[in-house]
Amino acid sequence: MLARRSQFVGLLATFVVLGNCGIISESQLRSSYDYIVIGGGTAGLVVANRLSEDPRVSVLVVEAGPLDKGENFIHIPRFVGTAGDGLTSVYNWNFPAEPQPELNGRAINPPAGRCVGGSSAINALLFDRGSINDYNSWEELGNPGWGWKSLLPYFIKIETYNHPPKEIAQPFNITFDPSAHGYSGPVQSSYGRGFTNQTDVIFDAFKDLGVPREVDGTNGRKVNALWGSFSLHPTNRSRSYARPAYFEPVLKRRNYDALLETRVTRILTSSSKGGRKSKANGIEIAKSSTSARRTIKANREVILSAGAVASPKILQLSGIGPKKVLQSLNIPVVEDLPGVGYNYQDHSATPVVQPFAEDPQAVNDTIGEYLYYKNRTGPWSGSGLALGFLPLSTISNRSSDILARYAFQSNSHLPADLHPTLLAGYERQKQLLIKYLPTDLTAASEYIYGGGAVVATILHPFSRGYTIINSTDPFANQIINQRYLSNPIDYDVLVDQVRYARRILATPSIQALGPLGPEVLPGEGVEGEEELREFVRGILSTFSHVSGTCSMMPRQLGGVVDKNLRVYGVDGLRVVDASVIPLVPGTHLQATVYAIAEKASDIIKRGD
Ligand SMILES: Cc1cc2nc3c(=O)[nH]c(=O)nc-3n(C[C@H](O)[C@H](O)[C@H](O)COP(=O)(O)OP(=O)(O)OC[C@H]3O[C@@H](n4cnc5c(N)ncnc54)[C@H](O)[C@@H]3O)c2cc1C
Ligand SMILES: *[C@@H]1O[C@H](CO)[C@@H](O)[C@H](O)[C@H]1NC(C)=O
Ligand SMILES: *[C@@H]1O[C@H](CO)[C@@H](O)[C@H](O)[C@H]1NC(C)=O
Ligand SMILES: *[C@@H]1O[C@H](CO)[C@@H](O)[C@H](O)[C@H]1NC(C)=O
Ligand SMILES: *[C@@H]1O[C@H](CO)[C@@H](O)[C@H](O)[C@H]1NC(C)=O
Ligand SMILES: *[C@@H]1O[C@H](CO)[C@@H](O)[C@H](O)[C@H]1NC(C)=O
Ligand SMILES: *[C@@H]1O[C@H](CO)[C@@H](O)[C@H](O)[C@H]1NC(C)=O
Ligand SMILES: *[C@@H]1O[C@H](CO)[C@@H](O)[C@H](O)[C@H]1NC(C)=O
DSSP states (O other): OHHHHHHHHHHHHHHHHHHHHHEEOGGGOOSEEEEEEEOOSHHHHHHHHHHTTSTTSOEEEEOSSOOOOOOHHHHOGGGTTOTTTGGGSTTBOOOOOOOOGGGTTOOOOOOOBOSTTGGGGTSOOEEOOOOHHHHHHHHHTTOTTOSHHHHHHHHHHHEEEOOOOHHHHTTTTOOOOGGGOOBSSSEEEBOOSOOOTTTTHHHHHHHHHTOOBOSOGGGSOOOEEEEEEESBOTTTOOBOOHIIIIIGGGTTOTTEEEEOSOEEEEEEEEEEGGGTEEEEEEEEEESSSSSOOEEEEEEEEEEEOSHHHHHHHHHHHTTEEOHHHHHHTTOOOSEEOTTTTOSBBOOEEEEEEOOBOOOTTOOOHHHHHHHHHHHSOSGGGOOOEEEEEEOHHHHOTTHHHHHHHHHTOOSTTSOTTOOHHHHHHHHHHHHHHHHHTTSTTSOSEEEEEETTEEEEEESSOOOOBEEEOSOSOTTSOOEEEOOTTOSTHHHHHHHHHHHHHHHHHTSHHHHTTOBSSSOTBTTTTOOSHHHHHHHHHHHOEEOSOOBOTTOBSOGGGTOSBOTTOBBTTEETEEEOSGGGOSSOOSSOSHHHHHHHHHHHHHHHHHTO
16 A cells, blocks of 8 residues: 555656746735636646747636545556545545436436546546547537547547557457547546456457447547547556646746635626626635635636536626526626536436356456556556447337437427527527437447446437526536436436446357346346336436537527637637537547647637
8 A cells, every 4th residue: 555655756756846846825916917717637738838838928728626645546557436436536526416307306417627637636547539420510510620530630630559568469350540649649548457358348349240340440430339538648657648638838937827625706897898798707715605806817818627517606606698597696796608507418318237156267356456566557557448339220129219209309408488598509400410320430339348337328418407506506406307308208318328228238248258147237127218217317427528518609609619619799708618518429439529629729819
């Protein structure tokens, strides 16, 4: 235990020395900065890094959380996402969500990182991209320049791809498309050394079921059976996240300041252009709810990167959001933007479980720990993920019926008082989902197998939620209502994705692993449509892919930011984080968020 800790003390010591340069205390703040970035998370650290490349401009990043202390659950794949550790730690906001009527009153709290690096510090390491269709649909939602072709250079820019050595690549058939990858970017993409014969057994199951194998899911063909790499450093096998990738390397810059453990409570605005348009000209900060507020001026721009849960809250607290919400709290309306906090989307998962004999190659923790510290190999070092990203027609034998019902569905599942622009935006999204979900280049559900569990995740949910403030206190919780399954058609996809997960478990390849007993989830005999729906209600969980709450879309579709990520109606203010994603892509989100932030940095530098 002590030996393990000491590995990280060295890192910490290095950091403290670095820290004297860029991490400042409140008393060291300048009175103004050219750019102020709110949130030192995944996107915010990219933007602060890129903007400060120009020594003539000053950049401040304000982060609510602290530096992580190099805990095992941050760095070691074995401990990533372990309950009672990473996911409930001081580095998680622990936002409370509303009980969900369709989930038997269960609340699903969205995890979100609260430290330097944000959610990239606590996520599950999978490093992937969506399909061509996913990004092209953003462009078709009225955002020229945000399709697959425009984003690919940024996916390449963020990445240093490390293909596994022959001893792993060959037996596990890990192939890749060299043209899809970057080889000198800040984020390390690699495979651990903890592969066992069961790591890719789901590929055998897919073969049994006739699911084709892709060369490389990052080249835009994010469908069928494919390998997923990790955001993992290829030699020390510790997490590669925004802190080592984008923060530590630039702390020495004299024009870069970072203020930590400080919350931005409000964006300050002034009226300009004869009072017709507001301009963001600074921020208000506080250490705690009772401490004095302090303001800092922004000479050029404020960039909001607090993540998809917190960014809409900060806008609303600043008078930018749905007029009804602001007026109910007596917040002066700076800009009436009905989309702020709406169009909330997430990926949610269902498991199917049958116990199997233990993987004979699995190694116990004593050996795992030894191998990791001795050699950075073994199960603690992680592996890669054998994934299925399956089109709707693969997982469901009623896919055209589902889409037809979706196409002709009334709006009765939506809140009656939904703003007409949001309705128009949801309608446009519907048209795009109906266009793309029948194709073989759009995945409807993701499948992962491990230890007797097939976990299936819905990638293009039809339900939309919201998050709004109910208090003017920035330290009070906001209302988070994901409205999971509020669109009844999501049930059909979820029930069919459970059925397909069962088909995976039932394949000869999986059954050859030696079942120790019958299926335990949903459980033998749970067969009918209604029984499976009840199972879904009791088990659905989040994949932590919150997006959409400050969507990049035309204003008349309920958008909050334009294609240059500028907030409508407010000069000098942009949003850059997962909240601008207008339609959640069929992928885990981190690489997409990094790419958005790189592209945004170029846009800001150009002054577009
Ligand atoms: C538990 C978990 C597992 C995940 N697993 C994966 C995965 O395996 N693969 C993958 O690709 N994606 C995964 N994701 C998703 C991905 O990590 C996120 O979508 C992405 O990191 C979000 O980046 P962001 O910049 O939008 O927000 P964040 O990275 O969350 O950054 C927001 C930052 O703003 C700060 N902040 C918030 N409010 C304030 C305030 N008022 N003042 C100052 N600072 C503030 C926060 O503390 C935080 O540091 C996971 C996410 C989570 C939470
Ligand atoms: C596991 O894979 C290795 C290498 O391909 C092979 O030699 C071995 O027989 C396999 N073991 C089992 C139990 O299948
Ligand atoms: C290996 O992967 C390729 C895709 O890159 C696929 O075409 C091929 O069938 C796979 N081989 C085996 C033995 O599964
Ligand atoms: C792993 O190595 C990278 C690159 O040298 C470094 O940035 C990171 O801090 C290291 N991680 C740990 C936990 O030592
Ligand atoms: C794990 O391996 C160690 C070393 O071989 C052994 O002493 C220990 O009993 C094993 N533990 C379990 C739970 O199997
Ligand atoms: C240590 O790592 C090397 C290179 O990956 C590998 O060949 C070797 O088998 C490992 N040693 C142990 C004890 O696992
Ligand atoms: C579709 O699949 C379900 C469940 O697997 C089955 O009961 C049903 O008969 C199938 N329907 C068609 C039209 O094939
Ligand atoms: C606002 O909503 C949050 C989250 O549901 C709740 O915890 C809080 O009590 C509510 N506050 C008020 C003033 O109603």
